[in-house]
Amino acid sequence: MDVIQAIKERRSINFFETGKEIPDDKLKELLEIANLSPSSFNLQPWKVVVVKDLERKKILKQCAFNQPKVDEASVVLIMVADPNAMEENIDRMLDSWQALGYMKPEMRETYKGMANNLYGPADSLKRKVFALKNTSLFAMNLMIAAKGLGLETHPMDGFDEECVKKEFNIPADKIIPMLVAVGYLRTGITLLPRAFRRNINEFVKFEKY
Secondary structure, three states: OOHHHHHHHOOEOOOEOOOOOOOHHHHHHHHHHHOOOOOHHHOOOEEEEEEOOHHHHHHHHHHOOOOOHHHHOOEEEEEEEOOOHHHHHHHHHHHHHHHHOOOOHHHHHHHHHHHHHHHOOOOOHHHHHHHHHHHHHHHHHHHHHHHHOOOEEEEEOOOOHHHHHHHOOOOOOOEEEEEEEEEOEOOOOOOOOOOOOOOHHHOOOOOOO
């Protein structure tokens, strides 16, 4: 599917075909495509918990205020933003930049210092915002890729984060910006027309706010 068509046709689906699994190779392809998302300094501060097992989905459903789509969707992806991605990934990122000719060896410490100055200590608000912004880019890329692969999605903000962390063994220092339900539209369902969207004149300003 053409990328523009995928963006235009992507919808947040509430009615998933129950009992229909996503083949492992397609799920892997989806995650690999999503992983091409841009990120600050290429630090990729996202992790994903894949929830496929029905019993585990029932537990997640309880954390998500019993929304039916959690156990009806083929899979639910817990998006995890990791403020510690700086320490985890920066050396590998700089190794890659150096090997591919993006930077000279003598610039390595300069770039590392720039990243640390920009995003601050691991427990700072700056670092949390960095992780959240970039993980949200990953999630959006994933939803567009899913549409291109013939899948439907629904990003979910309605959940108890502490419950999800506890039940799925996610460390306290991580942040969960959203869950993304992924699957197939239920047979026989016809979607209503896309709901209200603002005219761009309402939110687009040129040169200054």
